[in-house]
Amino acid sequence: MTLFVYNSYTGTKEAFEPIKPDTVTMYVCGPTVYNRVHIGNARPVVVFDTLYRVLKTLYSSVIYARNITDIDDKIMAAAKAGGETIAAISSRYATAYFDDMAELNNLPPDIIPYATDHVGEMVAMIQTLIDKGHAYEAESHILFDVKSMSGYGKLAKRSLEDMLAGARVDVADYKKYAGDFVLWKPSTDEEPGWDSPWGRGRPGWHLECSAMIEKHLGNTIDIHGGGIDLQFPHHENELAQSTCAHDGEPFVRYWMHNAYINIDGEKMSKSLGNFRMVKDLLDHYPGEVLRFSILSAHYRSELNFSADALDSAQKTLDNLYGVLRSVETTDVDPVIELSDSKVYKALLDDLNTPIAIREIHALAKAMKSASGETQQRLKSELLKSAALMGILQQDPDEWLMVKAGEGDLSDIEVENQVVEMQQARQQKDYKHADDIRDRLQQRGIILTRDGWKRG
RNA sequence: GGCGCGGUGGCAGAGUGGUCAUGCAGCUGACUGCAACUCAGUUAACGCCGGUUCGAUUCCGACCCGCGCCUCCA
Structure with missing residues (x-):
């Protein structure tokens, strides 16, 4: 190569x-x-x-x-x-x-x-x-x-x-x-x-x-x-x-x-205040979101930083981590030849990270619909190729549960509320159930099919 | 003033002379008590004007717009 x-x-x-x-x-x-x-x-x-x-x-x-x-x-x-x-x-x-x-x-x-x-x-x-x-x-x-x-x-x-x-x-x-x-x-x-x-x-x-x-x-x-x-x-x-x-x-x-990073200063300051220092950005977004945003453009192109772009990067990573979480890893770690990876190939072409990220999405999609050994192989390829860009290496559970600037409700408190809401639903007490749901939503808790997440 | 870079769908952002970028958002459907989440599908772009070509977002020229550098002070 x-x-x-x-x-x-x-x-x-x-x-x-x-x-x-x-x-x-x-x-x-x-x-x-x-x-x-x-x-x-x-x-x-x-x-x-x-x-x-x-x-x-x-x-x-x-x-x-x-x-x-x-x-x-x-x-x-x-x-x-x-x-x-x-x-x-x-x-x-x-x-x-x-x-x-x-x-x-x-x-x-x-x-x-x-x-x-x-x-x-x-x-x-x-x-x-x-x-x-x-x-x-x-x-x-x-x-x-x-x-x-x-x-x-x-x-x-x-x-x-x-x-x-x-x-x-x-x-x-x-x-x-x-x-x-x-x-x-x-x-x-x-x-x-x-x-x-x-x-x-x-x-x-x-x-x-x-x-x-x-x-x-x-x-x-x-x-x-x-x-x-x-x-x-x-x-x-x-x-x-x-x-x-x-x-x-x-x-x-x-x-x-x-190339440079452009910041729409006016737009930024409206939504997030003084926004130019890495430290300040880290108060609003995990470091991996900043990294992903930076890598989402080719390094020789100017890159626009905005709250929209960062929110989108956050959502994208949430989705990818969600896919990773949905596929359990078995004990066997398949041997992956990097040379077969389209992600790797894109990076070898003058660090074409936008293409590499596209291929990460393709891998995630393929992994979702696959099963058994094939699925494990795809997951391993996904993780190993993402590691080349320094992304997606965290525990998906931790990523989805803990985010920067969140955390005023403890996990156990949320669990209890979720159980109470489910019980209310079973008893067809929809008003009570919806009240709990609204309250959780206000605290930044999103209910999912298999549980909940912060977001 | 000199030199150089760029203008792609609502946003971010690749790429190519003639079939898809991709993601986020949107829309439709499935699921749901209703939603959300999730899943399936889907709309939509190539600054403007000429030229080359069978055919240009992609090549050439002019124009408009935005941007960068011009020496210790990124």
Whole structure:
């Protein structure tokens, strides 16, 4: 089986082939930790987590690194505003980030490098770039000399001249060329800083990824992922730094970028208030609903988040879990060849998760009408292929009974009410029975053929 | 101003030069004391205008609309 991925660098879908036959190296840009993360930040995590799961089925070793940017002017501003150190701020929000991502069923990466742990490596890379004639010092800043690199702009597929022609931003006058970007900048005494050959200062944003990739994954990696917004300038500049520091060695074999999540702010705020942070969404929906919503669109398409879409995702998962619950699992777990799975096949085609989800529905439908061994085989295939996307792995009973933000009536109280209602029905005391039903409904209890559920 | 992306049924969202996406919602039927749940079935789309073609939602061009990026500040 071959994985195909869309390579942003070449603009085409390509058969994936790692440098080493059995090992894949993947790096995904993580967050700058100065606040709770936005749902948009969750998309690359969910997308590349899915890719990570798929890669693990194909290669014996997959090394996945996702960084934490813990030095940045935004963090400095937040620290100053709150009277805290940047370490306190970044550590608090990094922990919150890990919690949020875990709620969305994301596997932890193998390596989580922190920028502040790699200042030495960054300084070394700057020195290399200076020595090789790709960087220069100006007014205590070290700048990357864009003109020293041929092919700059190739990842973003734009001409530098075009971009600069239309730029609306003032250019710092110490730059030799307007396109040059900062590798190192000076810190005042009050600002966080590290000693360097060029004085006390701090690194430019793009540098950390180059330095950490070099240290943990090598000069050339297989996959580099992140949001499309990072393509330029962040990834373009990473590419420039790393390539120039390594005398033109290839930096990344496959660049992958996910599109944005759009939020209809007005609509959202009407129904659910401030809705953009993952944490806030988790107050209204289980993490798996958010994950399912993210995966319901192809990662390279823009995705619309709305209360409608999330409610629909919730309903869809409820239905799928309901089907799973209706089919009891026997002791025998049939051996399933993933290679026969249409879900797997869809994922191998550049992570076509909408098709994969369609095939999950097809499996569920087939499973319902099947019986015996066939049914068990279908159930196993359904569960194993859904696991590739990190969904449908919970106990269906728990999923259907317990939902985020519910739970003021205990299970036993509900049971008692249901029994009382059934008795009233048998005695044809329909008024009493309907009263109980209405009361349960108001508390979010839905009666079903074989019992009840919260919803 | 420069460069680029997108407009699919009520909503979300795939895909294809000529038979189905799929899900949620809706509708019809079964079940029910009536409902709900469940089950079976079903309606409905391809921004606008030209062109290519036997045939275009799918290819080409113009137009309209929406969106993104333009360099420490995703």
